[in-house]
Every structure is written in structure tokens, then in C-alpha cells.
Amino acid sequence: MPEGDTVHRAARRLNEVLAGREVTRCDIRVPAFATADLSGHRVHEVVAVGKHLLMRVGGTTVHSHLKMEGSWHVYRPGSRWRRPAFEARMVLDVGPTPGDTGAEGDGTPDPGWQAVGFALGELELVPTRDEDSIVGRLGPDPLGERFDRDEALRRLTADPGRPIGLALLDQHTVAGLGNDYRNEVLFLRGVLPETPIGQTDAAAVLDLAVRLIRANRDRVERVTTGDTRRGRRLWVAHRENEPCRRCGTRIRMGHLGDDALTERQTFVCPSCQR
Numbered sequence: 001m002p003e004g005d006t007v008h009r010a011a012r013r014l015n016e017v018l019a020g021r022e023v024t025r026c027d028i029r030v031p032a033f034a035t036a037d038l039s040g041h042r043v044h045e046v047v048a049v050g051k052h053l054l055m056r057v058g059g060t061t062v063h064s065h066l067k068m069e070g071s072w073h074v075y076r077p078g079s080r081w082r083r084p085a086f087e088a089r090m091v092l093d094v095g096p097t098p099g100d101t102g103a104e105g106d107g108t109p110d111p112g113w114q115a116v117g118f119a120l121g122e123l124e125l126v127p128t129r130d131e132d133s134i135v136g137r138l139g140p141d142p143l144g145e146r147f148d149r150d151e152a153l154r155r156l157t158a159d160p161g162r163p164i165g166l167a168l169l170d171q172h173t174v175a176g177l178g179n180d181y182r183n184e185v186l187f188l189r190g191v192l193p194e195t196p197i198g199q200t201d202a203a204a205v206l207d208l209a210v211r212l213i214r215a216n217r218d219r220v221e222r223v224t225t226g227d228t229r230r231g232r233r234l235w236v237a238h239r240e241n242e243p244c245r246r247c248g249t250r251i252r253m254g255h256l257g258d259d260a261l262t263e264r265q266t267f268v269c270p271s272c273q274r
């Protein structure tokens with residue numbers, strides 16, 4: 001599932017191919033913005049803030065959120081898409097970099113790029129000056145340029161009675177952490193997700209979460225075990241009823257959330273986490 005690491009990687013790739021180029025075609029397949037057209041405007045940059053992706057074009061920001069199934073792909077114009085067309089929510093074509101005469105090295109002009117957002121959980125256009133209405137309240141982002149660790153810890157420990165498993169997923173506490181990191185960090189710290197924050201070493205939990213997500217910044221497959229082989233990358237996440245890699249006890253799945261909307265699966269080893 002996309003977490004901050006996935007979104008930051010997508011933003012970097014989109015920024016590489018789109019920044020500085022002019023939009024030549026803009027097709028938004030979301031009713032509220034179907035008539036919006038960014039053609040003729042230049043893409044300034046694409047950035048991630050937590051799990052939010054911000055594409056700044058002209059004076060507009062295209063805000064998208066991948067949620068469960070979303071992804072952004074980059075293609076050369078005319079290439080076959082790797083996901084079905086009906087899942088496309090936005091198609092953005094850009095022309096060659098201004099002044100380019102042969103980026104392919106053979107004198108052929110750069111054909112430009114096509115970015116396609118598939119199955120995006122959210123897609124909206126806002127004036128760039130209003131971006132704060134979307135990301136202004138988010139907590140510090142460990143993958144951001146200026147991560148304020150003390151502020152993240154302050155937010156994490158603000159309510160000592162709150163279950164640590166909920167606070168870690170709260171994007172207003174630390175932006176970018178998702179369910180995999182929550183489960184993996186709590187396993188590694190030997191803490192059950194329901195434990196009140198005041199009864200945990202919150203600083204150690206935070207520092208480990210930051211270290212794990214940063215370690216995965218450039219990796220396609222998320223790894224917390226240090227073992228990149230298929231089926232060995234995570235300690236407990238998605239491993240219900242499988243043996244704990246440390247003690248052999250069967251991994252137990254549960255649920256935790258503030259409400260039905262925020263409820264997510266928890267995976268714990270009942271022996272290693274107490």
C-alpha cells in the first residue's frame with residue numbers, strides 16, 4: 001500500500017520528467033474538474049508532502065492522494081499503459097524541454113512525456129497559494145527536506161493516553177507513515193498497538209519509524225527486515241497466522257482505529273509484543 005516512501009518516489013520521478021516543460025494536453029477524468037485545462041502552462045515542480053502529491057502547474061496545484069490502489073505512471077507518448085484505461089483519472093502530456101535539440105543523443109528531438117494517474121483516491125485542483133488548506137496541518141514529514149523531529153515527538157506525545165498504534169498513523173502527528181510502518185515499528189520495539197503512548201518509549205518508536213521509512217526512500221519494495229528476498233521483507237505486516245521470524249509464535253491480526261473509517265489491520269506477535 002502506498003505510504004510516504006512510495007509517494008515521495010513517485011513525486012521525484014514525475015518531477016524528473018515534467019518539471020520545466022509545458023503541458024500540451026490535459027485530460028482530467030473526475031467530474032468536478034473535467035473541464036479544467038492546464039494546457040499551455042508550465043510544470044514548475046512535483047513534490048510530496050507526507051502521502052500527498054502536489055503537482056504545481058502555472059498557478060494551479062494538482063493535488064492527488066494514492067490511497068489504497070492509486071499510482072502515477074510515466075510514459076513516452078504513444079506507449080502502451082501498464083494499467084487499464086478505465087482506471088485513469090488524469091492524463092498529462094508535456095512537450096520537450098525548451099531549447100532541447102536531441103536529448104536522445106542521436107539528434108532526435110525529445111518527444112516529451114505523458115504522466116497518467118491511475119485509481120487515485122483523491123484528485124483536485126486548487127490555486128497553489130491555497131496549498132496550505134490541504135497540507136498545512138500535517139505533521140513533520142521524515143522524508144521532507146526539513147524534518148522537525150522535536151515537533152513530531154511533541155505531537156506524538158501530546159495525548160499520553162492515546163494508543164501508540166493510532167498516534168503513529170495520524171498524519172497530523174507524523175506525515176507519511178502508514179500501516180506497514182506502524183506494524184513493523186511496534187513489533188521491533190516489542191510494543192502492542194493498543195498501548196497508551198505514555199507507557200512507551202515514544203522517542204525510540206519515533207526514531208525507529210523515521211529510520212525505517214528513510215531506509216526505504218529509494219527502494220521499490222518496502223523492507224524492514226534487511227532481507228530483500230520476496231516473502232522475507234517484513235516482520236509481521238500481512239503475515240497473519242505465519243510464524244514470527246524471531247520466536248515462531250503465530251502472527252495475530254487485529255483491527256485498530258478511531259472509528260470505522262480510520263480502522264486498519266494490525267499485525268502483532270503476541271510473544272514478542274507485550
Ligand SMILES: [Zn+2]
Binds near residue numbers: 245249270272273
Ligand atoms: Zn515473536
